[in-house]
Each structure stands twice: as C-alpha cells, then as structure tokens.
Amino acid sequence: MKEWYNPHEIDEKWQRKWSEARIFEPEPDDREKFFITIPYPYLNGNLHAGHTRTFTIGDVIARYKRMVGYNVLFPMGFHATGTPIVGLAEQIAKKDPETMRVYNQLHQIPLEVLDTIQTPEQIVEFFSKEDEAAMKIIGFSIDWRRKFTTTDPHYKKMITWQFNLLRSKNRVVKGAHPVRWCPHDENPVEDHDILKGEDATIIDYTLIKFRLGGDILPCATLRPETVFGVTNLWVNPKILHVKARVNDETWIVSKEAYDKLKFTDKKVEFIGEIDGEELIGKKVTNPITGSLVLILPASFVSPENGSGIVMSVPAHAPYDYLALRDLKGADLSKYAITEDVSTIPLISLIKVPEYGKYPAVDAVSELKVKDQNDPKAEEATKLVYRREFHSGVLTETTGKYAGMAVSKIKDVLTHDFIEQGIADIFYEFSEQPVICRCGATCVIKMVKDQWFLNYSDPSWKEQVYECLGNMQIIPPELRVEFGNKIDWLKDKACARRKGLGTRVPWDPEWVIESLGDSTIYMGYYIVAKYLDEFEPEQLKAEFFNYCFLGEGTAQTTASITGIDESTINSIRQDFLYWYPVDLRSSGKDLIPNHLLFFLFHHVAIFPKIHWPRAIAINGFVSLEGQKMSKSKGPILTLKSAVKEYGADITRLYILSTAEHVQDADWRSADIESTRKQFERFYKMAFDCPPCDRNAGNYELKFIDKWMLSKLQYRIKETTDALNKMEIRRAVQNAFYHMMNDMKWYERRGGVAVKADIIGVWIRLMAPFTPHICEEIHERSGKDFISLDKFPEANISLIDRGAELAEEITGNTLRDIEEIIRLIRIKPKRVVLYTAASWKKKVLVKAIMMKKDNVLDMKTLMNALMSDPLMRPFAKEVPKFAQKIITDVQGMEKEMMDSLTEVDFDETKALYEAVDFLSCEIGCNIEIYSADEPGYDPQGKSKHAVPMRPAIFIE
RNA sequence: GCGGGGAUAACCAAGCGGCCAAAGGUGCAGGACUUAAGAUCCUGUCUCGCAGGAGUUCGUGGGUUCAAAUCCCAUUCCCCGCACCA
Structure with a gap:
C-alpha cells in the first residue's frame, strides 16, 4: 500500500488478481446458491452512466451475498438481436454525419475505428469487447466464462426450442394487428419516422x-x-x-x-x-x-x-x-322531414x-x-x-x-x-394528422398473418399473477405497478421482417422479435459454460427438454444429440442447482416490457420451482440535471468515468446519489467531493493498518467503547439496508456515517480500537469499493477480502453507557459554545454541575410510568411524594415533574431504556472528557454535582437536569 | 385520458405520527493550520435572542389527533410509461 491513493494502479492490480485466482467463477457446492442477473446490454453503443448504476447495484448485491456466505452466480451476456444494430451499420457505412458525430464524440470511438465497424457483425464484435472491458475496469464480479451474444448459433438453438415449445402450448398464435403506416413509403412508421403527431396513439x-x-x-x-x-x-x-x-x-x-x-x-x-x-x-x-x-x-x-x-x-x-x-x-322541409324533431324523446x-x-x-x-x-x-x-x-x-x-x-x-x-x-x-x-417524414399522411393498416404471443390470455395472466404474488418486488411500492401492467398487456406481435435474430422455426420468412428472445436466457448462462463441448446442431429440442425441464433421461438425450452423457448430466445438475433466478435487477424502463415478458415466459415454460424469486428496480441517471441521450448527448460513458475517477470512486458515487426508483443526477462537483472523502478514507487506513485484535483485551475508555458501539449500529444498518437493497442508505452508513464517527473518535483522542475498526470497516465497504478494500486488507496478510466474511453486528459491544457519555459530552460542549457565542466573552473558568440525584429519580419514575402507560401529573406526584427522600425538595418537585412529563412524552424508546436500565454516572463521564472539553473551550473546567455544588456564585446548579448539566461561565 | 412516481431549507437529498428547525452532502461565511495557495480540521448557515431560549417553516387549502413534513380529503405543478420499439 502506498502513501498516496492511485486508483488506477490499485484497480488494475486487483482486477488482475481476481481474474488469475478465478474467484468469481462459481461451481455448485454445498453452500446455498444465489443467482443474480441483470438484463444484458444492447450492443449499439458504449455503456454509460445509466448502465453503471444498474450494474453496480447488481455487483454490490453479488459481492454482499458472497460475503455473507452464498455461492453467488453473476453472469453477463450481450444483446444484439433486433433492428437498431442493422440500422446503425447502415448509417456508419454511408458515413451519416450525425451518426459519425454521435459515435465519435459521445461514444468516444476514433474515426479510424468507426471505419472498421460497418457491418452488423463488426458492430456486435466491437461493442461486446468494449462492454466487457468496461465491466472489467469497474470491477464487476462477473463469471466471464458464461458470456454470449444473442446472435450466437448456439443461443439461436435455445430460442428455436423456446418458440417451438410456446407454439405447442398455444402461446404463439396467428393474427392481425394495426400499425401506423405510410402509404407513400409502404412501410410501418416508427416514432423517429414521424414528422408530426408523434403523440398520436x-x-x-x-x-x-x-x-x-x-x-x-x-x-x-x-x-x-x-x-x-x-x-x-x-x-x-x-x-x-x-x-x-x-x-x-x-x-x-x-x-x-x-x-x-x-x-x-x-x-x-x-x-x-x-x-x-x-x-x-x-x-x-x-x-x-x-x-x-x-x-x-x-x-x-x-x-x-x-x-x-x-x-x-x-x-x-x-x-x-x-x-x-x-x-x-x-x-x-327540404329534407322531407315533417315531424317536429324537438319532440324526439x-x-x-x-x-x-x-x-x-x-x-x-x-x-x-x-x-x-x-x-x-x-x-x-x-x-x-x-x-x-x-x-x-x-x-x-x-x-x-x-x-x-x-x-x-x-x-x-x-x-x-x-x-x-x-x-x-x-x-x-x-x-x-388519437390525434390527426399524423405525418411521415416523407410528407405523406399516415394511416392505420392491418398487418395480416402476423405471429403473436397471446399475452392477453386470462389463463396465462393468471399464472403470472400467481408468480408475482410469490415474488419479492423491490422497492415494494412497485408491486401494484407490476400488477397493473400485467392486466394491461395485450397480445404482442413476436415476429419481424427485418433485423438480427433467430428465424421463426415454422415460418422462416420471419425473425423472432428481440424482446421475445430475451426472456428465459438466464438458463442459457448455465449452458454457455459448456459451449466448446458441442456444435450448435447438437442442441436439439431434447437437449433443452432434458436440461431445462427434466424431460427424458440423460442417456436418451445423449444418444439423440450425440453429446457426452456426462456433459449433459453436469448441465442438468448445474441447472437444478442454480435455477431459479434469485434476483433480477434492472432499470425502471424495462418494467412494462422486458420484465413482464420475463415473467410470462418463465411461467409458460418452467415448473413453479423455477419461477423467478425477486425483481429489483432502479431509476435513471441524468447529467448535471440534463437527461442523457444515447443519440443526442449528453452522455457519460462508464469508461470515461472510471478513467477520470477510478473504479471505486465511480461506484461509490453512483450508488450514493439516489435511492431505488429515484433518478440520480451525476454532477462533477459532487463526485469531486466523493473523491476527497475517499482519499481521506485511504489516508486514514494507510496511517493505521487494520488489525483484528480482540477488542476486549485491554483497558477501554468511554470513547473507545462508544466507537465500538457505534460500529455495531453501522453494521446493523448497512446489513439491513443491503437486505432491502436500499443501496444508498447502505452507503451512507457504511461510508459516510462511519467516516463521521471516526472523525469524532479521532477528535476525542481515541486510538485504542482504531486498527480494529478499520479492519472491520474495510469488510463493510468491500461490496461497494472492493479494490481499495483489497489493497488495505492486503496489509493484514490475509486472503481476498472479496471472499472474506461480511461483518456481523456484535450485540455485546453495544454500550449504551458509553453512548450516553458521548451524548452528554457532545451536548455539553455545544451548550458551552452556544453560551460563549451569545455572551461574547472569552471564558476564564467554566463550571459544570450535573443534575441533583433526586431529579434523576423523578425522570426514572416518569419513564417507568410512561412505559406502563400511566404517566400523568397526578399519579407521578403521588408516587414521588410517597418517597420520604423526596420530601426535602417538595417545593421544586412539581415544576420539575411537569417539565419531565413533556420530555418523556416525546422520548424515543431506546433512550428511555438507556436511562432506566443503564447504571450511568454523569459526573464520571464528564470527568473522563474533561481534558477534551477544556482543550476545545480553551480554559479550565470544573465539575460538580448539584448535590454538592462547591463553587456556585450564581446558583446555576439548580438548573441542571439529567443528561444536561448546568453551566456557569466567567 | 389512464396508470405509476414525485414536490422538504441556496442546491442535491434523507425523514413518512412524538427523538424534527428536520440526517448526510454541496455551496457560502468565519476560524485553526500554512510564508502563501491547496489539502485538512472546527464552527455557523429560516428569524429573533448579551446564559444554553423563543417564534415561523416541509407545493396549496381544509380535516383527524393531546401531538402531523409524516395520516385523511381536495387542489396545483413536475417526471415517466401507454407498445410491436430496444
């Protein structure tokens, strides 16, 4: 570890080590599995900030699950089917100026490189390499052995099988549907072909x-x-x-x-x-x-x-x-109408x-x-x-x-x-007229003999509702949205004349529409690892019937396909181990289309035990308040962000700026400050190498216990947030709040547990910023932190006494400062008086009554006055009790528990902090109990209340 | 129109019945450190207040409650989707 943080050096080092050690290439074992997928990117451009967000969220979850003990499969593929890539190839081939500008300047592809990608195949090849490289430099823990592209011949075999199967289940039917049509071009018009009336439905x-x-x-x-x-x-x-x-x-x-x-x-x-x-x-x-x-x-x-x-x-x-x-x-009368029309009832x-x-x-x-x-x-x-x-x-x-x-x-x-x-x-x-780019007025034309997926079939929808009912939707508010969309979905044309893709097996003039061919490919990740063991032609229906559905036997499947029986067995075993998808994490734009189809196709094809278990949704990313646009700009590519800030800072920033479906706004001023915070973190760790001593072995002060206690809360909160996929909240706790705690700890002169804390902290941070954590962790001489255990909160280290001590110290400091500010003097002497012991009794009594739900002035007074020890204060008690009742009414439960259950000595706590306080204030500080005030010229001591000492300044 | 999400201090963004004048960050101001700049650290940042206090705030208008940024009703405005396109 070097003194100055050099992200690129560290990123590269650990990415190389991970790859060499193959730590993200899981195989079935006796651990519980976790299969997470993210919709593969479409290959018509570079990955941008929006992808960065969605994919990083997925990677954090993958890493977190791995650290809590799951066997995690996180694969990735590439989407190439459909028309846009073909369209792009045409545009590049004819050097369309706008396209060249966008791809050269926004996607940052040199012109001479653009010259080499003029066919759909070249584009697919180029961007799949680019995207893979981008996902590597940001440190995603993907199992790259399983990558594929949707135009691969092996993949097409699975699509063929899928559609034949759907057809045999009467899920694919023939029909006609209305499209916007230009009579001049004799073609359906898409949104970008429309000059006027784009909003018409x-x-x-x-x-x-x-x-x-x-x-x-x-x-x-x-x-x-x-x-x-x-x-x-x-x-x-x-x-x-x-x-x-x-x-x-x-x-x-x-x-x-x-x-x-x-x-x-x-x-x-x-x-x-x-x-x-x-x-x-x-x-x-x-x-x-x-x-x-x-x-x-x-x-x-x-x-x-x-x-x-x-x-x-x-x-x-x-x-x-x-x-x-x-x-x-x-x-x-000119219409030969003789009756009085106004009498028509x-x-x-x-x-x-x-x-x-x-x-x-x-x-x-x-x-x-x-x-x-x-x-x-x-x-x-x-x-x-x-x-x-x-x-x-x-x-x-x-x-x-x-x-x-x-x-x-x-x-x-x-x-x-x-x-x-x-x-x-x-x-x-709905609006007229609708004008095509060519100037002609568009009409609605029925396209006949079209192949449809009959999503509107009530029995199909019924199954999807059932599936949804058993799934976790994150965030939960979106469940109703999914329900609505299922309800709304109509039959969908699933074949096209143009574009890349797999031919409709029984009607090869048509190509399967690209949303339909990306619905159950998560299962294909399991096959994709074995691709070099067979040819595409061997992937007959029987292969998928057995491997995905368990129909037939490995032996017959082997003899029909000519594939090794042991290979077939492995694939089936892998499938049974990994499936179903435990979590599919995606941007919100895919709800009404891809994610819906994902559910429909799964319920149509797979038995219930293989239906998806959870879907998580996140919002978009804008740039400095502006909406990103792939085709017009502005756009920020993943690659350029990582180049500028390094993987960890980019990850941390994109995660911390918005929660769930909220849109995130990428602002360079903000990521700069993330960078600074991050460098501080690095320096803190550099100055104090992590270790894992047993924290209980030596004398700890309040402040050390406080820090340890605080850490447990941060762990708890981070864990809870991650379990709910509230990534922003997780980052807030694991990084920002931890940072502030550490700052306070250092300021209070804490040193004893610093190294222990850092040892835990880097594990808490590892899912978010894995590279730097590996780098820091390396000094402890242990194996990859990515495979280490995620911290667990240790309840025994929660110390409410220490927390009360810090709370009273902090409050007292703030109060003293406020008084000094108001009276504008340079203090020569500060005297603190902790509350008289009878007041503590009143407080405790009031809290007990509150807990029993019987707190009111009368009962409280009766109870108090029956205590002979209270008698001497009979005059002061009622007023104080009145005040305490309002305080207690609004007190949170934890505080009540602490105040009643913890044996806490305010004076002792302040004594321990006295050096700190006098140093902060810049003068000598004396501490008395109001029971024996000592020096108290203005009688301030009687103002003291529990957790809030009275203050005298001169 | 239908459906979903949202409106919080200069800005971004938490909070979603009592701990809330409201986390965190940014910006701004003051201070410490430094030859200086930067970095770092501290303090302040709705209004008033020469003893730790008080007052007015969470799109707008009502309501429920001992208590509302948080619940209910109404209303205005913003964003997204409404398809054969990935």
Missing part, C-alpha cells in the same frame, strides 16, 4: 352498423353502450359520402373514412358517391334495439373522424343534445350520482353552453364522459347489461356485438 372505435334498407351506415363510437340510447343519426349535409362494397356488405361512409377502410383487412370496393343531403330525412334501423330512427343534419360532424356518420345519444352526449336543440323550429341508459336522468342536459345547463358551435360543448362532453365512465352504471334500458359499470362494459359489448354481426372495430389515430 391508435384508438379502437366500435363501429355500429345501422341499416338503411340493404345498406349499412356504420357509426364509430368509443362508447358502444350508448347505442341503447340512440334517438337519431347525424350526417353533415355538406360533405361527400361514398357507397362501397365492404366484404359482403354495402356501406355508406365519408370519403375520408372510405380511404381509411382501404387499409384495413377488409375487402373494399368503390360503388359510387352520395351527397350528405341525400341521406338526411331517411330512417335507419338500430341493429341492437330494432328501433327506427331519423337521419338529421348536423354541422359538427367531421368527415375526418370515424366513419363520418354519427349516432346521436342526446341523453348522454352534450353535442347530440345541443344539435337536436339547435334544430328546434328549423325548416327541414331522450333515452337515458346510464345512472350517475352527479347528474339526473339526462346528464348531457344537466352538463349543458351547468356550463351554460349555447349551441353545438360553442367551444364549451367540448368541455361538457369531457365532463360527462369522465363522470359516467368512473361512476356510471347501466340502467334497465340496456336489458341484460343493466347494473354493470360503464368503465367495464366496453370490451364486453364490443365482443358481443361483433359476434352478432352488428358491429366492427375501426382504428383511428
């Missing part, structure tokens, strides 16, 4: 098929239940409509709607045009209720929205009510507490909406919708659906209506 309307003779007038609605309250339809007389053949029906819709229909999975054929005017006055049949309703004119009907034909539900839709009211007295179908029978009417009068063109009409609509959705219940008007909550009805009705052939689904953007 795809909304599914229910299309209700009203009948007009042999034709169909479809009305799009988000509230299919309102079909029970339809009084008429609305058509805008000014817009052009189209009659078209849709599958085997004839539909009439707006021209715009017709254009959209052409992109759906329906067969659409143009028949002719129809003016809106022509439709008005006709009567259509409500397909659900069978009633005949009139088509009326309305200006608010937009051809852009839905089908361009609107069903009118005036009882619940303000627009409909207003439009109907606006027609009052209007001359509709409203039909109520939802009961909601906030409103009467006709919520739309109430809302319109509440907001004083003038007519259908009044902007407040929109507001009224939203209000009614929100209230009805949340607290509305269907009435008898809806027949068998009566009594159901509005919020639950949509899917039920849509499903029922479609089954009856009277409804359909129509997709629409």
Whole structure:
C-alpha cells in the first residue's frame, strides 16, 4: 500500500488478481446458491452512466451475498438481436454525419475505428469487447466464462426450442394487428419516422352498423353502450359520402373514412358517391334495439373522424343534445322531414350520482353552453364522459347489461356485438394528422398473418399473477405497478421482417422479435459454460427438454444429440442447482416490457420451482440535471468515468446519489467531493493498518467503547439496508456515517480500537469499493477480502453507557459554545454541575410510568411524594415533574431504556472528557454535582437536569 | 385520458405520527493550520435572542389527533410509461 491513493494502479492490480485466482467463477457446492442477473446490454453503443448504476447495484448485491456466505452466480451476456444494430451499420457505412458525430464524440470511438465497424457483425464484435472491458475496469464480479451474444448459433438453438415449445402450448398464435403506416413509403412508421403527431396513439372505435334498407351506415363510437340510447343519426349535409362494397356488405361512409377502410383487412370496393343531403330525412334501423330512427343534419360532424356518420345519444352526449336543440323550429322541409324533431324523446341508459336522468342536459345547463358551435360543448362532453365512465352504471334500458359499470362494459359489448354481426372495430389515430417524414399522411393498416404471443390470455395472466404474488418486488411500492401492467398487456406481435435474430422455426420468412428472445436466457448462462463441448446442431429440442425441464433421461438425450452423457448430466445438475433466478435487477424502463415478458415466459415454460424469486428496480441517471441521450448527448460513458475517477470512486458515487426508483443526477462537483472523502478514507487506513485484535483485551475508555458501539449500529444498518437493497442508505452508513464517527473518535483522542475498526470497516465497504478494500486488507496478510466474511453486528459491544457519555459530552460542549457565542466573552473558568440525584429519580419514575402507560401529573406526584427522600425538595418537585412529563412524552424508546436500565454516572463521564472539553473551550473546567455544588456564585446548579448539566461561565 | 412516481431549507437529498428547525452532502461565511495557495480540521448557515431560549417553516387549502413534513380529503405543478420499439 502506498502513501498516496492511485486508483488506477490499485484497480488494475486487483482486477488482475481476481481474474488469475478465478474467484468469481462459481461451481455448485454445498453452500446455498444465489443467482443474480441483470438484463444484458444492447450492443449499439458504449455503456454509460445509466448502465453503471444498474450494474453496480447488481455487483454490490453479488459481492454482499458472497460475503455473507452464498455461492453467488453473476453472469453477463450481450444483446444484439433486433433492428437498431442493422440500422446503425447502415448509417456508419454511408458515413451519416450525425451518426459519425454521435459515435465519435459521445461514444468516444476514433474515426479510424468507426471505419472498421460497418457491418452488423463488426458492430456486435466491437461493442461486446468494449462492454466487457468496461465491466472489467469497474470491477464487476462477473463469471466471464458464461458470456454470449444473442446472435450466437448456439443461443439461436435455445430460442428455436423456446418458440417451438410456446407454439405447442398455444402461446404463439396467428393474427392481425394495426400499425401506423405510410402509404407513400409502404412501410410501418416508427416514432423517429414521424414528422408530426408523434403523440398520436391508435384508438379502437366500435363501429355500429345501422341499416338503411340493404345498406349499412356504420357509426364509430368509443362508447358502444350508448347505442341503447340512440334517438337519431347525424350526417353533415355538406360533405361527400361514398357507397362501397365492404366484404359482403354495402356501406355508406365519408370519403375520408372510405380511404381509411382501404387499409384495413377488409375487402373494399368503390360503388359510387352520395351527397350528405341525400341521406338526411331517411330512417335507419338500430341493429341492437330494432328501433327506427331519423337521419338529421348536423354541422359538427367531421368527415375526418370515424366513419363520418354519427349516432346521436342526446341523453348522454352534450353535442347530440345541443344539435337536436339547435334544430328546434328549423325548416327541414327540404329534407322531407315533417315531424317536429324537438319532440324526439331522450333515452337515458346510464345512472350517475352527479347528474339526473339526462346528464348531457344537466352538463349543458351547468356550463351554460349555447349551441353545438360553442367551444364549451367540448368541455361538457369531457365532463360527462369522465363522470359516467368512473361512476356510471347501466340502467334497465340496456336489458341484460343493466347494473354493470360503464368503465367495464366496453370490451364486453364490443365482443358481443361483433359476434352478432352488428358491429366492427375501426382504428383511428388519437390525434390527426399524423405525418411521415416523407410528407405523406399516415394511416392505420392491418398487418395480416402476423405471429403473436397471446399475452392477453386470462389463463396465462393468471399464472403470472400467481408468480408475482410469490415474488419479492423491490422497492415494494412497485408491486401494484407490476400488477397493473400485467392486466394491461395485450397480445404482442413476436415476429419481424427485418433485423438480427433467430428465424421463426415454422415460418422462416420471419425473425423472432428481440424482446421475445430475451426472456428465459438466464438458463442459457448455465449452458454457455459448456459451449466448446458441442456444435450448435447438437442442441436439439431434447437437449433443452432434458436440461431445462427434466424431460427424458440423460442417456436418451445423449444418444439423440450425440453429446457426452456426462456433459449433459453436469448441465442438468448445474441447472437444478442454480435455477431459479434469485434476483433480477434492472432499470425502471424495462418494467412494462422486458420484465413482464420475463415473467410470462418463465411461467409458460418452467415448473413453479423455477419461477423467478425477486425483481429489483432502479431509476435513471441524468447529467448535471440534463437527461442523457444515447443519440443526442449528453452522455457519460462508464469508461470515461472510471478513467477520470477510478473504479471505486465511480461506484461509490453512483450508488450514493439516489435511492431505488429515484433518478440520480451525476454532477462533477459532487463526485469531486466523493473523491476527497475517499482519499481521506485511504489516508486514514494507510496511517493505521487494520488489525483484528480482540477488542476486549485491554483497558477501554468511554470513547473507545462508544466507537465500538457505534460500529455495531453501522453494521446493523448497512446489513439491513443491503437486505432491502436500499443501496444508498447502505452507503451512507457504511461510508459516510462511519467516516463521521471516526472523525469524532479521532477528535476525542481515541486510538485504542482504531486498527480494529478499520479492519472491520474495510469488510463493510468491500461490496461497494472492493479494490481499495483489497489493497488495505492486503496489509493484514490475509486472503481476498472479496471472499472474506461480511461483518456481523456484535450485540455485546453495544454500550449504551458509553453512548450516553458521548451524548452528554457532545451536548455539553455545544451548550458551552452556544453560551460563549451569545455572551461574547472569552471564558476564564467554566463550571459544570450535573443534575441533583433526586431529579434523576423523578425522570426514572416518569419513564417507568410512561412505559406502563400511566404517566400523568397526578399519579407521578403521588408516587414521588410517597418517597420520604423526596420530601426535602417538595417545593421544586412539581415544576420539575411537569417539565419531565413533556420530555418523556416525546422520548424515543431506546433512550428511555438507556436511562432506566443503564447504571450511568454523569459526573464520571464528564470527568473522563474533561481534558477534551477544556482543550476545545480553551480554559479550565470544573465539575460538580448539584448535590454538592462547591463553587456556585450564581446558583446555576439548580438548573441542571439529567443528561444536561448546568453551566456557569466567567 | 389512464396508470405509476414525485414536490422538504441556496442546491442535491434523507425523514413518512412524538427523538424534527428536520440526517448526510454541496455551496457560502468565519476560524485553526500554512510564508502563501491547496489539502485538512472546527464552527455557523429560516428569524429573533448579551446564559444554553423563543417564534415561523416541509407545493396549496381544509380535516383527524393531546401531538402531523409524516395520516385523511381536495387542489396545483413536475417526471415517466401507454407498445410491436430496444
């Protein structure tokens, strides 16, 4: 160990030693195992501060578990499947200026190196090396024998097996799904392809098929239940409509709607045009209720929205009510309408507490909406919708659906209506228009014959809920979020046309989508160690069936695959030992996708004993308050951080700045101060080599006992925090609080137990900053600290008397200083008076009563005054007792215990600290008990209370 | 809109019924050390106070309680996700 801290030298030395000694390459043994995984990084760039946080948290847990006696497996792989790497290769190959800038400046890759990575394969190769190197220089305790990349042929064999298996379990089905589509490019558009309308989502309307003779007038609605309250339809007389053949029906819709229909999975054929005017006055049949309703004119009907034909539900839709009211007295004779439309009766179908029978009417009068063109009409609509959705219940008007909550009805009705052939689904953007980069307006297209994972299957979800119920979620607040997301998850397309990956085994034109192929790979880490013992082709289904699921026997598997039977046996044994995953630790962005799929696939494939046990989540990292961006900057790479500060400081800092899901902010001013603190730690250890003597063997002062006692608390807190994965709290205790304790100890002149403390302290710190701890530990001549035992709190070293002594010393010092500051004199003489012994009795009595829950003034006084020894102080007792009662009411339990259970002599404690105090204050200090005050010219001694001596200064 | 998280002193960030004027850090100010700078150490940092005290604070407005930063209700604002993309 050198006098000055040189992180790089130390880092490199210990990383080399760990690697040479292969201490992080575990094999099954008789210890309990702990299998921790972190989602492998995607290989389209260098690891950055965000990875640094997530991965370091994982490494701390791995190291901690190892030190408390587990056999820890912490493996790592690389993710390469999907489209981004292919896209990146194209950009680099054509030297796209923006890409070159980002990768050269932000990812810090020299231009000449960029020249050598122009194909996806080269990129994968390059970044997997870079990432591995980065994880090594920061000292992660990873078993590198098990690394792999998701494009490896062996890995693909596992994916093939997985998907065949899922298909055989009916978890992969064929279907169609709507995508944002550019008609010009004839391609689906992704977020970054969109010029305008990025926030638009795809909304599914229910299309209700009203009948007009042999034709169909479809009305799009988000509230299919309102079909029970339809009084008429609305058509805008000014817009052009189209009659078209849709599958085997004839539909009439707006021209715009017709254009959209052409992109759906329906067969659409143009028949002719129809003016809106022509439709008005006709009567259509409500397909659900069978009633005949009139088509009326309305200006608010937009051809852009839905089908361009609107069903009118005036009882619940303000627009409909207003439009109907606006027609009052209007001359509709040109549409051959003779009846008085204002007498059309409203039909109520939802009961909601906030409103009467006709919520739309109430809302319109509440907001004083003038007519259908009044902007407040929109507001009224939203209000009614929100209230009805949340607290509305269907009435008898809806027949068998009566009594159901509005919020639950949509899917039920849509499903029922479609089954009856009277409804359909129509997709629409939530915002319009959506414009592609090429300038064309996007539409929604149904992609047909797509392969789906049917995550929406209730029986599948049921199993996932069960799995979640038995898992630990860290932090626990997020459990509800997981539940919500499981509920929300729909079927997911799992095959793509483009990108790297494994082909769909039964339909090789498709590539398995990259989130689906990274769901159960944790099991593959176990196989990955054996890769040089067989060829990819040998990894037949039987291999995985046996090794992962225990189906068949090693012998048959060996004969089918041609792999050595002993190898197969080892893999199966390894699997049984290591699986399941004990902890998966990840950033919060992966909750609604990867982590969810991780659970779904596990429950689908593995028996319950191999379902995951815990998931931990952490937040993001920003830089100086700015959000990091891989593609725009700012970005801080792991490599550059370690280069600047060394592994340990980088680790300590990234861990200490935020807890759990909180986002961390990387600030250079703060990490600089971490560096200083850390150098202080190094120096402290350098000046006083660690040792492990038995602390009880020699005479200890209060301050030594205090330090030992404090250490036990720090150990306890650190351990507790680590068990809950509250890493920040763990670091606070293991490092910062320990540092402050040590500073106080040194200031108080403590030396006796310093070396012992450091010996323990470095073990407490080893999971966080392993390199420096190894370096310090080396002086004790023992083996790796990484394999040493994590400290355990020794209850017998907790010394409440010593703590009280330090507390009174600290309090007294602070009080003296405050008085000096206030009266602004240079003290020549300070006299302390500890509280009279009768006061201590009052306090103890009060605490006892508090513990028995009988503390009040009257009972306390009775008890006190029955004691003859109290009599002499009868005059002072009541006032003091009053004060003590308030103090005791707010006292924490530990303090009460200490004060009543510990035989503590204040005067003795102060005597032991007297040199320290007089040195701090700069004058002589005398100590008396208020029982025999000695020198007390101002009668201060009577102010003394327990734990708070009276002070006289002159 | 839906769902999740959040709002604490100059800043970051703990606390989540009594120990709270509120941990820790940063910044700032003063002091010690030093020829000086740096580093280090100490002290202070809501307001008032020439004896260790008092007063007003934890987004905003109500409420529960002997007691609220902490619990309940309402409200405002901020961040994230809402998919076929890793």
